Amino acid sequence: MARTRTADKAYHHGDLRSALLEAADGLLEDRGVEAFTLRECARRAGVSHAAPAHHFKDVRSLLTAVAAGAFQRITASMRACKAAASPDPLAQLQGAGEGYIAFALREPQHFYLMFRCSVVDTEDPELAASGREAFLELERPVAALHRVDDAMADDEGSIDAVLLWSLVHGFAHLYLDGRLSQRADLDAAALAERVIQRTLAALGANLPAGR
Amino acid sequence: MARTRTADKAYHHGDLRSALLEAADGLLEDRGVEAFTLRECARRAGVSHAAPAHHFKDVRSLLTAVAAGAFQRITASMRACKAAASPDPLAQLQGAGEGYIAFALREPQHFYLMFRCSVVDTEDPELAASGREAFLELERPVAALHRVDDAMADDEGSIDAVLLWSLVHGFAHLYLDGRLSQRADLDAAALAERVIQRTLAALGANLPAGR
DNA sequence: CAGGTCATCTTGACGTTGACAAAATAATCT
DNA sequence: AGATTATTTTGTCAACGTCAAGATGACCTG
Numbered sequence: 130m131a132r133t134r135t136a137d138k139a140y141h142h143g144d145l146r147s148a149l150l151e152a153a154d155g156l157l158e159d160r161g162v163e164a165f166t167l168r169e170c171a172r173r174a175g176v177s178h179a180a181p182a183h184h185f186k187d188v189r190s191l192l193t194a195v196a197a198g199a200f201q202r203i204t205a206s207m208r209a210c211k212a213a214a215s216p217d218p219l220a221q222l223q224g225a226g227e228g229y230i231a232f233a234l235r236e237p238q239h240f241y242l243m244f245r246c247s248v249v250d251t252e253d254p255e256l257a258a259s260g261r262e263a264f265l266e267l268e269r270p271v272a273a274l275h276r277v278d279d280a281m282a283d284d285e286g287s288i289d290a291v292l293l294w295s296l297v298h299g300f301a302h303l304y305l306d307g308r309l310s311q312r313a314d315l316d317a318a319a320l321a322e323r324v325i326q327r328t329l330a331a332l333g334a335n336l337p338a339g340r
Numbered sequence: 341m342a343r344t345r346t347a348d349k350a351y352h353h354g355d356l357r358s359a360l361l362e363a364a365d366g367l368l369e370d371r372g373v374e375a376f377t378l379r380e381c382a383r384r385a386g387v388s389h390a391a392p393a394h395h396f397k398d399v400r401s402l403l404t405a406v407a408a409g410a411f412q413r414i415t416a417s418m419r420a421c422k423a424a425a426s427p428d429p430l431a432q433l434q435g436a437g438e439g440y441i442a443f444a445l446r447e448p449q450h451f452y453l454m455f456r457c458s459v460v461d462t463e464d465p466e467l468a469a470s471g472r473e474a475f476l477e478l479e480r481p482v483a484a485l486h487r488v489d490d491a492m493a494d495d496e497g498s499i500d501a502v503l504l505w506s507l508v509h510g511f512a513h514l515y516l517d518g519r520l521s522q523r524a525d526l527d528a529a530a531l532a533e534r535v536i537q538r539t540l541a542a543l544g545a546n547l548p549a550g551r
Numbered sequence: 552c553a554g555g556t557c558a559t560c561t562t563g564a565c566g567t568t569g570a571c572a573a574a575a576t577a578a579t580c581t
Numbered sequence: 582a583g584a585t586t587a588t589t590t591t592g593t594c595a596a597c598g599t600c601a602a603g604a605t606g607a608c609c610t611g
Contacts, residue, residue, distance in 0.1 A: 183587080299506035302509060390561070393560095399598070
């Protein structure tokens, strides 16, 4: 109709799919998961309320795609931090952890969404794959750390991976919920750095090539 | 009307408030936060859809009360585990962590709710108080641990409190989201025990009275 | 015990949501 | 060019949360 398609152009047989994903990203970060609405999302993309149906079966399926994208970005965030760190295994691990938390602080609502299994389709292969890939960014450096030490069972390595993921995951959640603000003297990133550092130092002391 | 009030008796001027809270507890654990509905909750309590309004301003306010109750139970869960452990500070800490996780596994939906700040009124004084009390169960034994060691700054103590809370909190979330199931040989509680043990051992090695 | 008052609960309505069906529109293929 | 198909719109539905108004029962005063 009398609708000016400026930049985004060509909705009809342009790609509404990406436009919807973009709109969803914005809506999510603006209003949060709970206030997320398919209709508002369609509105933002400039289409009717039923338009999304052809590209996404469900709200669930839209949000699943959004979450998959978010997992790719958290992976990228961890990689970026690792690239900026020294190649030393401990430093790599520290980088991965900080990248994880940095993403959570940068895109809190996306971070929430990624782990809201009741809102997202965890069976979705794309989501599962991008999730696994993200975890690997954390698991790999743990394995590298332990490879130095033959005496240590693989077992312990997998425990440490769980430990570290739990640590950064919990930290991110608690901080975002405002539960960690008693340490107002440190900002989130600095506090995260110290917590990870302390953990790795303690863990590293149990390894032969400590620090 | 022709409604048989069997056990629960006296709704009118009985306490609907408690009945609603009970119904909400059940509905929450059955269907999850996202599927939680005020109307269904009223249905379970055997009243009309608008009845809750007189006792709770909002869905939000109902869920806030539910969350406050849950915080009291997680506190109780930590206390119970601590009571079963030796009085040694490290064992107390281990107990607190295990109690935290045990609650999350026992009442996963409540655990989710407690930290869903967009669904719950974090300003509510009752909720804030019960939340603070729960955190204290974890913070106190950390402080006790550090009191042994004068050389260590208070600072480090508060870092360790954040660290441990993050650890158990993250573990609970990840496990509930099914992200930790690669270790199928261990059940949740056993895995949690090992993770906490490893953390405390590593941390404890940095203390004078280690282990 | 009568009558009034108030808290409690029900009924009905409104606007909004996600999903579905059917109609309309535009792109593509032959 | 004409038909087929993919895409989008319009309209509808039940269900939701919240509000307003009315009904119901308990309590209190005289």
